[in-house]
Amino acid sequence: MQESLFSGKPFPVQDHRDTENKRSFNRQDLNRPQSEAVTHLDGPMLVVAGAGSGKTRTLVYRVAYLLEQGILPENILLLTFTRRAAQEMLWRASILLDESCQDVAGGTFHAMANMLLRRYGYHIGYTPNFTILDRSDAEGIINILKSSLSLAGAGKRFPTKRIIINMISKAVNRSLDLESLLYDEYGHLEEFLDDIILLRDHYEKFKFEHGLMDYDDLLVNFKRVLKENIQVRQEVSQRFQYIMVDEYQDTNAIQAEIVRLMAATHNNVMAVGDDSQSIYSFRGADFRNIMDFPRIYPNTRIIKLEENYRSTQPILSMTNAIIEGADEKYTKTLFTNVEGGSRPELYSAADAGEEAVYIAERIEELRKDGLPLKEMAVLFRSGFHSYKLEIELASRGIPFEKRGGLKLTESAHIKDIISYFRILVNEQDHLSWNRILLLLDKVGPKTADKILVVLKSADNPLGALVAYPAAPGWRKGLMELGAVLQLIKDPALAPVDQFEILIDYYQPIFERIYYDDYPKRSRDIEQLKTIIAEYDSLAAFVDDTALEPPEAAVIEDTADRLILSTVHSAKGLEWDTVFIISLAEGKFPVSQALPGEQWEEERRLLYVAATRAKRRLYMTYPREVMSADRQFSRAPLSPFLAEISPGLYVSSGRALGQMGSFGESRSGYSYSASRRGGRSLSAASLNQSNALLRNASILSKGQAVQHPFFGRGTIDKVTGERTVEVVFDRHGRKTLHLDYAKLEIVK
DNA sequence: ATCGCCACCGTTTTT
DNA sequence: CGGTGGCGAT
Numbered sequence: 142m143q144e145s146l147f148s149g150k151p152f153p154v155q156d157h158r159d160t161e162n163k164r165s166f167n168r169q170d171l172n173r174p175q176s177e178a179v180t181h182l183d184g185p186m187l188v189v190a191g192a193g194s195g196k197t198r199t200l201v202y203r204v205a206y207l208l209e210q211g212i213l214p215e216n217i218l219l220l221t222f223t224r225r226a227a228q229e230m231l232w233r234a235s236i237l238l239d240e241s242c243q244d245v246a247g248g249t250f251h252a253m254a255n256m257l258l259r260r261y262g263y264h265i266g267y268t269p270n271f272t273i274l275d276r277s278d279a280e281g282i283i284n285i286l287k288s289s290l291s292l293a294g295a296g297k298r299f300p301t302k303r304i305i306i307n308m309i310s311k312a313v314n315r316s317l318d319l320e321s322l323l324y325d326e327y328g329h330l331e332e333f334l335d336d337i338i339l340l341r342d343h344y345e346k347f348k349f350e351h352g353l354m355d356y357d358d359l360l361v362n363f364k365r366v367l368k369e370n371i372q373v374r375q376e377v378s379q380r381f382q383y384i385m386v387d388e389y390q391d392t393n394a395i396q397a398e399i400v401r402l403m404a405a406t407h408n409n410v411m412a413v414g415d416d417s418q419s420i421y422s423f424r425g426a427d428f429r430n431i432m433d434f435p436r437i438y439p440n441t442r443i444i445k446l447e448e449n450y451r452s453t454q455p456i457l458s459m460t461n462a463i464i465e466g467a468d469e470k471y472t473k474t475l476f477t478n479v480e481g482g483s484r485p486e487l488y489s490a491a492d493a494g495e496e497a498v499y500i501a502e503r504i505e506e507l508r509k510d511g512l513p514l515k516e517m518a519v520l521f522r523s524g525f526h527s528y529k530l531e532i533e534l535a536s537r538g539i540p541f542e543k544r545g546g547l548k549l550t551e552s553a554h555i556k557d558i559i560s561y562f563r564i565l566v567n568e569q570d571h572l573s574w575n576r577i578l579l580l581l582d583k584v585g586p587k588t589a590d591k592i593l594v595v596l597k598s599a600d601n602p603l604g605a606l607v608a609y610p611a612a613p614g615w616r617k618g619l620m621e622l623g624a625v626l627q628l629i630k631d632p633a634l635a636p637v638d639q640f641e642i643l644i645d646y647y648q649p650i651f652e653r654i655y656y657d658d659y660p661k662r663s664r665d666i667e668q669l670k671t672i673i674a675e676y677d678s679l680a681a682f683v684d685d686t687a688l689e690p691p692e693a694a695v696i697e698d699t700a701d702r703l704i705l706s707t708v709h710s711a712k713g714l715e716w717d718t719v720f721i722i723s724l725a726e727g728k729f730p731v732s733q734a735l736p737g738e739q740w741e742e743e744r745r746l747l748y749v750a751a752t753r754a755k756r757r758l759y760m761t762y763p764r765e766v767m768s769a770d771r772q773f774s775r776a777p778l779s780p781f782l783a784e785i786s787p788g789l790y791v792s793s794g795r796a797l798g799q800m801g802s803f804g805e806s807r808s809g810y811s812y813s814a815s816r817r818g819g820r821s822l823s824a825a826s827l828n829q830s831n832a833l834l835r836n837a838s839i840l841s842k843g844q845a846v847q848h849p850f851f852g853r854g855t856i857d858k859v860t861g862e863r864t865v866e867v868v869f870d871r872h873g874r875k876t877l878h879l880d881y882a883k884l885e886i887v888k
Numbered sequence: 889a890t891c892g893c894c895a896c897c898g899t900t901t902t903t
Numbered sequence: 904c905g906g907t908g909g910c911g912a913t
Binding site for chain 1: 904
Binding site: 251588 | 889890891892899900901902903
């Protein structure tokens with residue numbers, strides 16, 4: 142098995158190894174702390190590094206150094222946040238050294254957990270035959286359960302499936318009781334508590350019965366194997382002599398524990414991270430993992446990288462000011478030796494349309510001045526903020542690629558095709574069975590259900606399918622389905638051949654179901670074919686589409702194209718010129734962001750966005766936005782920008798030169814200032830009532846406590862600095878996190 | 889009872 | 904764009 146990137150896909154061959162990159166990897170470029178991080182051989186190491194400080198470069202050099210020292214590539218493990226990041230690092234390392242770095246084990250936590258769980262999972266009762274659910278599958282299951290349990294429409298504002306899946310996942314990732322989480326963070330959903338818990342229980346059962354595993358299960362179960370089976374732990378931890386984790390601030394408790402267990406033998410963990418760039422708490426990430434690292438790994442060597450090599454001073458001053466406003470003050474103030482540069486520009490547009498025109502014009506200007514499109518990027522908070530701009534760019538013939546937002550594998554027709562393959566890999570994947578049965582004419586949910594019952598208990602589902610007593614209306618369709626599955630099941634066929642045969646069968650169905658836009662959709666199918674052609678194992682392809690979904694269709698496939706991206710997807714990347722759009726209150730930060738932690742995370746998100754820029758930074762906002770009810774309303778500038786010194790940027794925009802608009806921008810400022818005031822007040826009062834309970838050290842076993850939802854209880858165990866186990870009189874044992882739980886001491 | 893079609897609504901962020 | 908609810912057809 143090819144393990145270098147934890148998947149069957151071969152290491153990509155990069156053709157653009159330009160000299161510029163070779164020059165930038167000159168060893169003299171490393172500063173002293175970087176050299177230390179690269180050459181320090183034994184013991185744990187924490188590298189705290191600011192944006193643009195050369196984290197990637199440090200990691201790449203370390204890989205090269207270790208290989209030079211004679212460490213075998215397969216004993217080095219490089220855990221990164223995205224597969225792309227791992228690929229890029231290994232590719233860069235191959236410039237420094239030779240191709241041996243291709244055998245370095247590298248990839249995402251999930252890909253690694255998947256691979257090792259399939260190998261070792263039998264120790265805790267798992268067959269290697271499971272299907273990985275992606276997010277939309279998980280949401281689909283919640284939907285099915287919701288209607289089968291007759292919960293749909295039970296209340297006017299029943300939370301959406303996405304919110305429910307997020308809650309379930311967050312509870313798992315924080316090792317929190319779902320009930321406590323529901324109460325503490327989703328108090329407004331209190332009336333649905335029972336329904337949500339019921340849904341969760343059925344969801345767990347559904348996955349178990351249908352051979353499915355979601356993202357969280359992969360990590361949780363892998364952790365279980367490591368923890369419960371000493372033999373596995375030894376085998377794995379002996380193999381990985383050096384473990385490096387990038388973007389450590391984005392790991393959650395489970396991932397941190399996996400790292401610790403995998404390092405059990407050699408203890409050579411190097412974690413790299415920046416607490417100011419923590420933007421994934423909604424999925425359980427906890428930047429406190431960084432703070433806790435030295436405690437978990439005694440004798441940790443801590444290295445700080447504070448020099449910024451990316452941006453010019455005016456951009457850096459701006460980004461420092463953004464993060465300066467944070468409630469919790471962090472450690473680093475970045476400085477740069479990059480000379481020159483001009484102040485960032487803030488453009489105030491009348492509305493989203495004018496904003497799009499402004500961006501497009503700027504891009505055309507810069508392009509005319511010789512800046513390639515690939516050196517520019519447009520960043521935004523949410524996927525749909527770029528719709529207007531996408532139309533504008535398309536009409537001007539500017540090629541672009543959108544990252545984040547809808548993935549190729551999330552479109553209905555691609556999911557259809559993948560479902561056929563998932564059945565070949567796992568015949569008990571009833572979620573996929575259901576999907577493809579529904580594609581048959583005259584077969585709806587009820588009929589599909591009846592067929593599924595038979596398939597579920599059959600030893601040979603394919604045989605049972607063709608033997609099913611079908612009604613005349615759809616017998617022919619069922620037979621054809623059975624025949625094509627039988628045909629492509631042949632293990633001698635390469636995935637791409639299976640694909641060809643399948644498409645012959647699927648084409649008529651495809652044209653019938655998506656009759657209005659199937660020509661457009663067929664391009665996606667072509668794209669999928671080129672992807673599948675790179676695999677020689679169908680199972681690896683199916684895994685990858687769930688773990689690392691390919692991006693949505695490229696509008697025009699030329700090498701030089703503009704990147705449009707959500708801020709989340711832009712993490713770790715950099716461009717010469719960066720545009721940040723929709724910087725209006727309610728769009729960035731999103732209106733849902735509550736004061737407190739969520740608000741602070743939005744601020745860090747803006748910090749991440751602004752620090753992507755090397756030489757030029759443009760920020761824009763519309764003064765008028767369309768709200769949900771199609772009414773236009775005035776939108777003040779994002780409070781994060783309104784609160785920093787206006788001297789740090791240059792303002793422009795048609796209305797801003799006039800007297801009236803000055804008042805307008807002031808009123809925008811005062812509005813956000815009042816909001817901030819309200820927030821600090823509530824944060825203060827919260828702190829006051831919770832002052833005694835932020836830290837578990839003052840609690841001890843037997844102490845009586847009061848929880849606003851669970852009522853009266855007794856402390857049973859203090860399990861951490863901020864977590865306790867409480868036995869409640871009416872709700873039993875709960876694990877509570879003091880950062881969230883509003884626990885009071887009963888005297 | 890079940891399926892197919894049409895019109896309408898509301899969009900956080902994702903390995 | 905995708906999910907949903909209503910309604911007519913089978």
